[in-house]
Amino acid sequence: MPRTTGKISPHYDKLVTMIMGGEVYLSDLSTEQSWTIGRQLGLQIGAHILSPFDIRPTFDLIAQGRGGSNGDIGIGPDNLFIHMTGMSDAAWQVVKSHGAQVSMAVPIEMNMRHGMPPTLKLQSLGMEPSLSVDVECTLTADFFTQMRSMMNQQRMIVNQMSLDLGSGGSPVGLPNALDWGLSEDQNALDAQPIFTQAPLPDGRSSRMAPYRRRSRRATCCVMRPSTAPRH
Numbered sequence: 001m002p003r004t005t006g007k008i009s010p011h012y013d014k015l016v017t018m019i020m021g022g023e024v025y026l027s028d029l030s031t032e033q034s035w036t037i038g039r040q041l042g043l044q045i046g047a048h049i050l051s052p053f054d055i056r057p058t059f060d061l062i063a064q065g066r067g068g069s070n071g072d073i074g075i076g077p078d079n080l081f082i083h084m085t086g087m088s089d090a091a092w093q094v095v096k097s098h099g100a101q102v103s104m105a106v107p108i109e110m111n112m113r114h115g116m117p118p119t120l121k122l123q124s125l126g127m128e129p130s131l132s133v134d135v136e137c138t139l140t141a142d143f144f145t146q147m148r149s150m151m152n153q154q155r156m157i158v159n160q161m162s163l164d165l166g167s168g169g170s171p172v173g174l175p176n177a178l179d180w181g182l183s184e185d186q187n188a189l190d191a192q193p194i195f196t197q198a199p200l201p202d203g204r205s206s207r208m209a210p211y212r213r214r215s216r217r218a219t220c221c222v223m224r225p226s227t228a229p230r231h
Helices: 028-040 055-063 089-097 106-111 119-124 143-165 174-188
Strands: 019-021 044-049 079-083 101-104 196-199 205-208 211-213 216-218
Touching (some): 019 028, 119 143
Parallel strands (some): 044 079
Antiparallel strands (some): 196 205
């Protein structure tokens, strides 16, 4: 792969965009090669960062800018980290300050022993995550499931904290689910939204949002009535 990737141009006008797989649990040499090549080609670099596989100390070194076999790999705004379960507070601060993207796959994280989905951690840092299906062959991969699972997981924690401590923070709602599952997914993949207004049959207004990345276009539509019930 290191010898062939440089022959492929990432700038082509098709429905698929390249992203470099930069898994850090394979080896320091693999991290060095994949992250270096990805940055040479101007690609986003994705990695699954989770509690197993002894990733935490490896990720701490990367957060310090001392990752990889040469000790020179660090976090940047070109990174997309999936899961981010079980990582240190110091590493989280670097992820935030360097503008890296975080994507949660809540159903997978809860079922495949990845660790607690970091919903509250992201909220405490003022970060907006995106949502991911991760392993499509393990659990339901539709995005309604991703959004519902995220809401259920976050509300379970804050509701129990409220029962135990008297205060547990604010539960997430539908706007959070839509933002994280749609708008932040755009941001994580560097897509640009186009919003248009369209009337509903009963005269109420709605917002339709087809999402476009460069010249590629997906038809994802969100209907938001101007008057909607709270629950």
